[in-house]
Amino acid sequence: MAEDDRPAPGRNLTHRLLETTGRQIVTGHYAERPFPTEAELATGHRVSRSVTREAVKMLTAKGLLSARPRLGTTVQPEARWNLFDPDVLRWLLERPASVPLLRQFHQLRRAIEPTAAGLAAQTADAAGLAGIADGLVRMQQAEQGHDDPLEADIAFHVAVLRASNNPFFAQFRDVVGTALRFSIQVTNRIKGGTADVAAHGAVLAAIRDRDADRAERAMLAIIDDVSDLIEGSAGGGPRA
Amino acid sequence: MAEDDRPAPGRNLTHRLLETTGRQIVTGHYAERPFPTEAELATGHRVSRSVTREAVKMLTAKGLLSARPRLGTTVQPEARWNLFDPDVLRWLLERPASVPLLRQFHQLRRAIEPTAAGLAAQTADAAGLAGIADGLVRMQQAEQGHDDPLEADIAFHVAVLRASNNPFFAQFRDVVGTALRFSIQVTNRIKGGTADVAAHGAVLAAIRDRDADRAERAMLAIIDDVSDLIEGSAGGGPRA
DNA sequence: GAAGCATATTTGTATGATTAATAAAACCCC
DNA sequence: GGGGTTTTATTAATCATACAAATATGCTTC
Numbered sequence: 001m002a003e004d005d006r007p008a009p010g011r012n013l014t015h016r017l018l019e020t021t022g023r024q025i026v027t028g029h030y031a032e033r034p035f036p037t038e039a040e041l042a043t044g045h046r047v048s049r050s051v052t053r054e055a056v057k058m059l060t061a062k063g064l065l066s067a068r069p070r071l072g073t074t075v076q077p078e079a080r081w082n083l084f085d086p087d088v089l090r091w092l093l094e095r096p097a098s099v100p101l102l103r104q105f106h107q108l109r110r111a112i113e114p115t116a117a118g119l120a121a122q123t124a125d126a127a128g129l130a131g132i133a134d135g136l137v138r139m140q141q142a143e144q145g146h147d148d149p150l151e152a153d154i155a156f157h158v159a160v161l162r163a164s165n166n167p168f169f170a171q172f173r174d175v176v177g178t179a180l181r182f183s184i185q186v187t188n189r190i191k192g193g194t195a196d197v198a199a200h201g202a203v204l205a206a207i208r209d210r211d212a213d214r215a216e217r218a219m220l221a222i223i224d225d226v227s228d229l230i231e232g233s234a235g236g237g238p239r240a
Numbered sequence: 241m242a243e244d245d246r247p248a249p250g251r252n253l254t255h256r257l258l259e260t261t262g263r264q265i266v267t268g269h270y271a272e273r274p275f276p277t278e279a280e281l282a283t284g285h286r287v288s289r290s291v292t293r294e295a296v297k298m299l300t301a302k303g304l305l306s307a308r309p310r311l312g313t314t315v316q317p318e319a320r321w322n323l324f325d326p327d328v329l330r331w332l333l334e335r336p337a338s339v340p341l342l343r344q345f346h347q348l349r350r351a352i353e354p355t356a357a358g359l360a361a362q363t364a365d366a367a368g369l370a371g372i373a374d375g376l377v378r379m380q381q382a383e384q385g386h387d388d389p390l391e392a393d394i395a396f397h398v399a400v401l402r403a404s405n406n407p408f409f410a411q412f413r414d415v416v417g418t419a420l421r422f423s424i425q426v427t428n429r430i431k432g433g434t435a436d437v438a439a440h441g442a443v444l445a446a447i448r449d450r451d452a453d454r455a456e457r458a459m460l461a462i463i464d465d466v467s468d469l470i471e472g473s474a475g476g477g478p479r480a
Numbered sequence: 481g482a483a484g485c486a487t488a489t490t491t492g493t494a495t496g497a498t499t500a501a502t503a504a505a506a507c508c509c510c
Numbered sequence: 511g512g513g514g515t516t517t518t519a520t521t522a523a524t525c526a527t528a529c530a531a532a533t534a535t536g537c538t539t540c
Contacts, residue, residue, distance in 0.1 A: 012492060012531095014297070038522065048494040050290070053522085057254070057294045061301035061325075069522040070502040083411050084324040085301075108408045111355035119347060168348045168415075171323050175408075252500095252523060277490065288525045293491085309491040309532040 013047050017055040018087075020045075025064050026091040030075050035065070037072050062088055086174045093182050099230065105179035106227045110220065112172050113157065117203055117219035118212040120163035128163030132204050135159045139197050154180050156200055160219070163207070183226060196222070253287050257295040258327075260285075265304050266331040270315050275305070277312050302328055326414045333422050339470065345419035346467045350460065352412050353397065357443055357459035358452040360403035368403030372444050375399045379437050394420050396440055400459070403447070423466065436462070 010016035021041075024030065036044060042052040056073055059065040063082040067073040082088055092101065120128060135156030142149035157180070158173045199222050206215035250256035261281075264270065276284060282292040296313055299305040303322040307313040322328055332341065360368060375396030382389035397420070398413045439462045446455035 014492080037520090048492095050293075050493060050495090053290075054294055054297045054492095056522095057297050058301035061298035061327075067522065068502080069500065070504095070520055072521060078407070079410065082322065082325055083408055085322055087301075104406045104408055107355070107359060107406055111351050111409075115347070115351035164347075166344045166347055167318070168323055168344055169351075170319065254523080279490085290524065290526090294523095307491065310489055310534055311532095312490060 013051045014054045014058070017041075017045055017047060017051055018058050021055060022059055022062070022064060022087060023091045023094060025059070025075055026081075026088065027095045035073050035075050064088070084171065084175065089174055089178055093178055102179070102182055102230055103227075105175065105182070106223065106230060108172075109176060109179060110223050110227065112169060113160065113176070113223055114216040114220040116161050116164040116166075116169045116172075117207060117215040119166060119169065120160055121207045121210050121212040121215040123165045124163040124207060125165070128159070128165070129204075129208060131159035132156065132163055132207065136197070136200055136204055139200060143197055150180065150184055153196070153200075160203065160207075183230065196225075199225070253291045254294045254298070257281075257285055257287060257291060258298050261295060262299055262302070262304060262327060263331045263334060265299070265315055266321075266328065267335045275313050275315050304328070324411065324415065329414055329418055333418055342419070342422055342470055343467075345415065345422070346463065346470060348412075349416060349419060350463050350467065352409060353400065353416070353463055354456040354460040356401050356404040356406075356409045356412075357447060357455040359406060359409065360400055361447045361450050361452040361455040363405045364403040364447055365405070368399070368405070369444075369448065371399035372396065372403055372447065376437070376440055376444050379440060383437055390420065390424055393436070393440075400443065400447075423470065436465075439465070 010019055025035075038049060038052055038056070041056070042049045045052070056065055056067060060067060062085045063076055063080045065073055066076050083092070120132070124132075135152065135158075138147045138152035138155055139149070141147040142152040154177050157176045161169050161173055161176065164170070199218065203215055203218040203222065206212075206218050250259050265275075278289060278292055278296070281296070282289050285292070296305055296307060300307060302325045303316055303320045305313055306316050323332070360372070364372075375392065375398075378387045378392035378395055379389070381387040382392040394417050397416050401409050401413055401416065404410065439458065443455055443458040443462065446452075446458050
């Protein structure tokens with residue numbers, strides 16, 4: 001079963017082991033079989049116990065594992081996982097594409113981003129506005145093939161999160177980034193998004209006008225637009 | 241000198257070191273002075289290098305630290321911290337009470353919980369409904385002194401998050417718990433919440449009726465109520 | 481001055497020995 | 511037998527030491 005022994009990048013042995021093991025856990029590799037003991041992990045991966053222990057500690061810190069003497073190291077129930085940890089988030093997406101997960105992502109975006117836009121309208125400073133404006137410019141340039149449309153879109157949404165002046169909202173940049181990147185894999189019929197640029201411009205305008213309500217509605221419209229795409233693509237796939 | 245050497249609970253040495261060091265980082269103890277090297281940490285805390293390294297790895301996993309050979313271990317910029325990590329969240333709150341942080345918490349709740357209530361109205365199963373109903377019962381009993389009003393309140397809100405059937409929303413249970421517990425410290429003029437029970441009952445009723453819109457509005461009303469308390473006697477929220 | 485080299489510092493890795501926690505089995509007393 | 515106690519085996523936790531790898535800094539050389 002060397003199926004999960006993919007290359008696994010990483011600066012050092014500990015990070016490599018962290019990657020492969022984290023991915024294995026999230027993909028349910030240890031759903032039935034017991035998680036290996038410290039010594040087994042070490043010999044199995046040809047690394048020292050130090051490396052093993054440190055990787056296990058990192059996975060523990062992310063909520064994936066729990067270790068106690070005599071009990072051994074065990075996988076924590078999924079509810080304890082730190083889903084907003086960038087690594088965990090990435091591992092979640094590296095398993096076979098699931099439309100349900102994508103839908104859950106967008107339910108979250110639907111809750112977060114309109115409110116963030118509203119907050120930005122109330123509190124954004126010059127730098128925040130400039131960041132959003134810059135994202136919009138990139139989208140316009142992408143329209144003419146001078147920039148990557150996906151990255152430009154992400155930059156815009158992340159800029160809004162930042163401009164909310166609330167670190168908790170800013171924290172969602174990884175979620176938005178992964179959700180958007182993942183969307184394009186599933187609903188790969190997304191074009192440059194000609195209509196989108198106008199909608200995004202409306203958000204910026206509302207924020208500039210300090211009109212929180214309008215900003216919220218404009219952002220909500222954008223996200224619901226994407227959500228429709230997702231639900232549409234579910235036609236060929238399983239619907240929850 | 242020994243100001244930050246508080247007891248620091250924990251099952252083992254590594255967790256104790258994790259606790260004290262994490263708290264120090266979050267409270268800005270290393271804002272100016274450089275973060276100690278591995279050897280310094282070990283001797284300073286009278287523990288072995290293994291313990292030190294494992295604690296540092298856990299803090300790295302939570303986004304607080306970054307270590308590279310020759311460069312040493314350095315504190316990451318605050319934007320990289322995993323704010324939704326339960327430990328980080330707790331350390332944030334253990335520093336002197338800050339009303340801005342509490343306000344940011346409630347801005348987040350305002351974004352999350354109404355949407356969660358709406359989702360619950362659409363997707364909650366029998367178990368989910370039962371959980372919410374149970375929370376409401378606890379609140380009613382707390383009204384008569386038969387339960388802890390704060391814990392009952394938390395139980396209700398967490399139950400709604402769970403009933404949303406979206407693991408990302410369920411993840412916010414720690415945030416809601418800490419935010420509520422923290423609120424009571426700051427706005428300690430909160431009473432049993434006689435009026436609250438009715439408002440919470442309205443949320444449950446809307447979810448039972450599968451009326452997502454009403455559920456959202458009802459939950460929003462509850463949170464804005466608390467937000468008003470935080471803002472003091474300041475004018476109502478900027479909500480149209 | 482620019483390119484390359486030496487060096488010192490710090491984390492990374494490996495290994496062996498010992499200790500502590502604890503679940504399960506063995507035991508004992510009634 | 512049954513209920514509590516003791517032993518035992520297993521596993522993580524801790525400590526100590528040695529060496530390797532990475533890399534910023536400063537020195538040398540041309």
